[in-house]
Amino acid sequence: MLLRTDPFRELDRVFEQFTGTSSRPAVMHVDAERDGDVFYVFFDLPGVDPDSIDVTVERNVxxxxxxxxxxxxxxxxxxxxxxxxxxxxxxxxxADTLDTDRLEAVYDNGVLTLRIPISDRAKPRRIAIGSGNGGRKQIKG
Known part of the structure; x- marks a missing residue:
């Protein structure tokens, strides 16, 4: 018995994994970059009503x-x-080094842009070194 198969069936299945279907939308595409002490994350959301966008942060997610x-x-x-x-x-x-309390979000021309600064506690800082010539001091309680 000869079985007929659609030669494009597998191609369609793979294509739907990347583009989604009406019942299972594709994942939103993301770019991220670091510019100095700030991370930017860009989400492609063309045709989305800004009122339907919800951004949340819980712990580091x-x-x-x-x-x-x-x-x-x-x-x-x-x-x-x-x-x-x-x-x-x-x-x-x-990362724990990002300051999510100061996260900013803007939606413009179909792109959601998040601005996430690096936490001050994660930035390099100079440590002052005291002189050893001061001798010992007694602490009174």
């Missing part, structure tokens, strides 16, 4: 959640629907 909804109009028949819709989630594990 940063979580970004956003939702993109399809606009539905009466009497309009969709012809092609390839853009992933639904809820997107991304978690990043942050």
């Amino acid at each position: 940063l979580q970004v959640q956003a939702e993109r909804r399809r606009r539905v109009k009466d009497d309009v028949e969709p012809v092609i629907s390839e853009r992933p819709m639904g809820v997107f989630n991304r978690q990043l594990f942050l």
Whole structure:
């Protein structure tokens, strides 16, 4: 018996892993960079309503959640629907050296930008060295 298979089935499956489907959106793409004493993280979220974006930090876990909804109009028949819709989630594990209390977030032109400064306690600092010529002093209690 000859079984017929779709030669593009495997290609479609691999493509969906990277781009997502309407029921399982793809992961949001991220870039990160360090500029001096600040880390910047960029999340691509085109077409997302800024009110649907939620950024939280708990301990050293940063979580970004956003939702993109399809606009539905009466009497309009969709012809092609390839853009992933639904809820997107991304978690990043942050180093203890980052100051998440001073984290700033801006959403502009479909890109969510996080600015996370390095903690002052993680920056190099000079330690003062006292002179050994002072002799011993008695501490009175």
